[in-house]
Amino acid sequence: MHWRTKGLVQKVLGLHPAGAGLHYRLQCRFGGLTDFSRELATKIEDWTIMVGHLRAAGMPLAGTRMVEIGTGWYPTFPLACHLAGAARVTTFDLTRHLRPELLRRCVHELGGFIDTIATAAGVDGEEVRARHVDLRAAIDAGAGLEEATGGVVRYCAPADATRSGLADGEVDVVFSNSVLEHVPPDVIRAMYRESRRILGARGLMFHSVNCGDHYAYVDRRISQLNYLKYSDRAWRFWNNAFLYQNRMRAHEFVDLALECGFRITLDTSTTRPQRLRELAEVRVHPRFAHVPAEQLCITSIDLIAEPAA
Template sequence: MHWRIKGLLQKTLGVLPGGDTLHYRMQRRFGGMRNPRREIGLKLDDWEGMVKQLRDAGLEIPGARLMEIGSGWYPTLPLACHLVGAARVHTVDLNRLLKPDLMRLCIEVLGEQLPRLAAVCQVDPAEVEARYARLRDASARSDDPAVISDGVIEYRAPADAADSGLPDGSIDAIFSNSVLEHVPPDAIDRIHRAALTLLRPGGWAFHSVNCGDHYAYADPKVHQLHYLRFTERQWAFWNNAFLYQNRLRAHQFVDAARAAGFEIVHDTSHARPQRLAQLKAMTVAPEFARFTPEQLCITTVDFIGKKPLP
C-alpha cells in the first residue's frame, strides 16, 4: 500500500466514531497483523534479546519485580516473564488495546517455546511447564491477565506510565518494546523521571526503540529514513492517532534518559552503511541539519539505564 494512502486512511479513522475498531479490523485483514503468529514470534525474539542484555547488566528475570510500558494488543513479554518466574509484572497502556483472542493465540505460541524460555533464563523446565499448564487452563475461563497468571501480571489501561501509583522503589526493572518512538518528547521525559522514582536503587530501565519511518513497513518504495524529508509542519499532516511518530533520533532517546538521571550502561546504536547511502541520496528537512549523518541514520537502538546507588 502506498504510504500516503495508509496515512490518509489512518488519519480519517482517527477522527471517526468507532474508528479504533475499524482500524483494528483493517490491521487484522490487510495490515501488519494479518499473520499474528509471526508477529508474536518476533516479539518473543525481542524478549529473548532483552533478557540477555539485562542479564549482562546484572538483572535476572526470575524473581524480579517488573513494569512494562505499552502493553499493546497481546502481552507477549509479560507472559514470558511470568512463565520463567518473575515475581510481579505490571503492564500499563494509555488505551485499553488488549484483545482476548490475540492473548490466547500468544499463550498458544508460548506453549510451543517452553524449552526455549527455560533455556534463556536458565531455569528448571518443569517449573516453566507447570506455570504454563495453569496459565493455559485459566485462560479458557478468563480474559484477565491477573487471573490467568496467578496474580503475577497486573494489566492497567487506560493508565499513564508516568503516574502509575506504584510505591517508590518497588520495581527492579522497567522496560518497553517499540513504544518510545510513538510517545511525545515531553512525555518521554516524564516517563524517565517517574521510572527513577519507581525503581529501587541500582534498578534498570530497558528500552528497545524502532526509530525509523514505520510507513516503510507498508510501502516498499520508501525506506526507514523517508520521513526525515519533511518539515515539522508537513509531518504534522501525516502523523495520526494510530501511527504517531515523534521522529526523534536514537541518541536523543538515550540522552533523555541520561538527562533524567540514569547511568547509561548499554547502548547498541550504530549507523549501518545501507542507511548512510540512503541518506546521501536524499535531502533532509532543516530541522535535522544539526545532526551528524551517523545520528540521522540510526533507526534502531536498545539501551539500558541504571538508577544510581545512593
Template sequence: MNWKYKALLQRLLAIIPFGEKVNFQLQKFSGGNKLSHVDEYVNSGVRIVKLLIENGFVDIKNKQILEVGTGWLPTFPILFSLLGAGKIYTYDHVPHLRFTMTKSTLTQIKKSFPFISKQLGITVEKLEDKCSKAMNTEDLTRLFEFLNVQYRAPEDATYTKIPDNSLDLFFSYAVLEHVPENIVIGLTQEALRTLKQGAFYYNYIGLHDHYVSFDKKITKVNFLKYPEWLWKILAKNKITYLNRLRNSQFVKIIEDCGFEIVSINTFVDSKSLKAIRKMKIDKKFSDFELEDLATTCSEILARKTIV
C-alpha cells in the same frame, strides 16, 4: 501502495467514533498483530533477560517489573511471568488486548519453551506447568491474576501511583518512538521515581520510518524529508504517531533525567546512510551527524544511580 494512503486513513480513524475498533479489524486483516510476531518478541525477551543478567540483574525471579506499551500481543508480561517474575505491571493508553488473542499468544510462546529453556536454564517442565494452569482460565482478568500481571489500560504510565523505589525493571519495546517528546521525558522521570537504586531502565526503539513496511519504494529515512507541520498531519495522531527523535536525543533525555547509561546497541543502516547523503532532509535535522540520522534501531540499557 503509496504510504500516504495509509497515513491519511489512520488520521481519519483517529478522529471518527469507534476508530480504534475499526483499526483493530484492519490490523487483524492485514496481519499487523499476527501471532508470528510473538516469536520475534520471545527472542527479544530472552535477549533482554540475558543483557540484564550480564549487567548485574541476578535473577528475574520475584522481581517487580513495569512495561510501557502492552500493544496487541502481551508477550513480554507472559514470558516474564513464566520465568518467575513477582509482579508485572503493563500499561497502555488504549486497551488493545482481547482474551482470545492473549490466550493465542500464550499458546505461541509455548512453542518456544525448548529455546527459552536452553537460553535461560529453566526447565521445560517448569514452564509447561505454569502455562497449562494459565490456559485453564476463562477470561482475561483471571488469566492475568494467575500470572501476577496487572493490565492497566487506558492509564497514564507517566503517573503510575506505584510507590517510590519499588521496581526492579522499567522497560518498553518499540514504544518510545510512538509518543511525543514530553511523554518520553515523563516516562523516564517516572522510571527514575519508581525504580529501586541500582535497578534498570531498558528501551528498544525503532528509529526508522515505519511506513517502509507498507511502501517498498521508500527508504527507512524517508520521513526525515518532511517539515514538522506536514509530518503532524501525516503521522502524529492517536492511531499512529512517529516522533522522529534520533538516538542521540533519546540518550540525552535518559541521562538528563538522572540515569547512568550501561549499554547502547545501535544499527546504522547502510542503505539509509547512502540515501541520507543524496536526499534533502528537513532543516530540523540539519545539525545531526549522518550516522545518527541513519540509525534505524537502538537498544538502550540504563541504571538508576546508587547514592
C-alpha cells in the same frame, strides 16, 4: 500500499467515533495481525534479546518486579516474563487494546516457546512448562489476565505510565519494546522521571526503540529515513492517532535518560553503511541539519540505564 494512503486512512479512522474498532479489523485483515504466529515469534525473539541484555547486566528474571510501558494488542512480554518466574509484571497502555481472543491465542501459542523462554532466562524448563499448563487452563476457563497468572501480571489500561501509582523504589526493571518512538518527547521525559522514582537503587531501565520511518514497512519504495524530508509542520499531517512517530534519533533517547538522572550502561546504536547510503538519497529537511549524518541515519537502539548515584 503507498505510505500516504495508509497515513490518510489512519488519519480518518482516528477522527471517526468507530475508528478504533475499524482499525482493529483492518489490522486483522491487512496489518500486523494478519500473520499472528509470525508476529508472536518476532516478539519472542525481541524478548530473548532483552532478557539477554538484562542478564548480562546482572538482572535475572526470576523473582524480579517489572513494569512494561506499552502493552499493545496482546501481552507477549509480560506473559513470557511470568513463565520465566518474574514476581510481578505491571503493564501500562494509554489505550485499552487487549482483546480476549488475542490473549487466548497468545497464551496457546506460547506453548511452542517453552524451551526458548527457559533457555533465554536460564530457568528450569519444567517449571516454565508447569506455569504454562496452569496459565492455559485458567485462560480456557474464562479467567482474566491477572487471575490467570496468579496476580503476577496486572494490566493497566487506559492508564498513564507517567503516573504509575507505584511506590518509590518498588520496581527492579522498567522496559518497553518498539514503543518510545511513538511517544511525544515531553511524555518520554516524564516516563523516564517516573521510572527513576519507582526503580530501586539497583534497578534497571531497558528500552528497545525502532526509530525509523514505520511507513517503510508497508511501502517498499521508501526507506526508513524517508520522514526526515519533512518539517515538523508537514509531518504533523501524516501523524495520526494510530501511528504517531516522534522522529527522535537514537542519541536523543540516551540524552533524555542522562538528563533524568540515569547512567547509561548499554547503548547498541550503530551507524550502518546501508543507512548512510539511504540517507545520501534523502533531501533532509533543515530541521535536522544540526544532527551529524552518522547519528541521523541510525534507526534502532537498545539501551539500559541505571539510576545515577
